[in-house]
Amino acid sequence: LRLQRSKSLFAKRSDDCSTGELLERLGFSQRSIATLWEPLLSGIQLTSSLEGSARLASLILRCLIRGPAAVPAGGMQEIPRQMASNLPESAIRLGIEIEGVHNSQVFLAHGEKLSARRIVVATEQKTAARLLGEEPVATRSQWHAYFVADEPPNDSRAIHLMSVAQGPCRNLAIMSNVVPEYAPQGKSLIVVAGPTSGLEAPVYDAQQQLKNVFGNQVSTWQVLKAGIVAGAQPVFSPGSPLTKKKQKRTGILVAGDHRTTPSIQGALVSGRITAEAAINDY
Known part of the structure; x- marks a missing residue:
């Protein structure tokens, strides 16, 4: 309710703190932080954990509460093209x-x-x-990998969150479940991503993590593209x-x-x- 009424949980910028500190202060359990809040917010803020701004995190959550996320049917290039x-x-x-x-x-x-x-x-x-x-x-970087599969691991259109302890993936999206045109007919497009300070995408480690979640079907997924977006975001400190x-x-x-x-x-x-x-x- 507080996020619905205001842009953040902080009346003043000087009251800002790390996202992890805010979550602990609000009484969230370590389990919920590890399985929900850390992969969600570190994946968006591209932080290694929850050291990012709590003020920014609350703004992000407010946006997610007030309206659903969306992607252009023709791809992200449609935004500048329009x-x-x-x-x-x-x-x-x-x-x-x-x-x-x-x-x-x-x-x-x-x-x-x-x-x-x-x-x-x-x-x-x-x-x-x-x-x-x-x-x-200073900036933060992101790694990503796109996989092509004969069939999706499930029918969900939601973003799948993965804890830091499981591997390098913070989130996974089956984009063809959201926009079928994103994949060739009869195929599925799966995207995984996470923050990084490295120079190469951790594809092998990501595949092992995905096998632990979705089983041996991951072995049949073909890597379409993987890489690093260096300087993907400017650092937004508390x-x-x-x-x-x-x-x-x-x-x-x-x-x-x-x-x-x-x-x-x-x-x-x-x-x-x-x-x-x-x-x-x-």
Whole structure:
């Protein structure tokens, strides 16, 4: 009920603490923390355990309570494609490297210079820092693996949570149960993921973990793709603001999940805030 009424369980940012500390303070058992809260929240925040911000965790839970999660039927690429569809083709230039941004000018790698009354730098934090001459912030990485199977391990459309003690997988989703078009006809698409500090996806360890959960059928699953998303999210430590103050730069605005909360949703929220600021300041 408290999460329904407010964005977090904390009236003030200074009251923030680690997610693990909050759960213990609220009286959750160690079993529920290990089997539910740790895999759920560490999988979303990409933390090794529950050291992430409790304020952010409560915002995440509030979003999950207030509305169901969803994926585009045509894949995640549909999100930028939909936004681009409202713009004239001449407004978008792809494959162009940007060397720097200063005041109202954008400097391209091949020597061209563009000018505008307002410039929006909408990139991940590392690139934004390079373009603006700032220091990059710490990030967290994610590993993932996609499997193709002749049949799904079950008919569930829910996210399957797996405890840290079981192996590297924090969560599993049978995506073809949610969107059949995600897999070839007669096949199933299964995705597993988790936080990592490594350079390679722990596919073998993940397969052993999955065998312990779903049995020998896992041996027939074919690895479609596996990899690491380095710097998948900026670190959001306890005490971090949910929305950073607008930085004062002449003609330049910055958007991205590093300006709000680390997620696709945070990036979209930041984009809206930045667009409104650009229009109001125009």
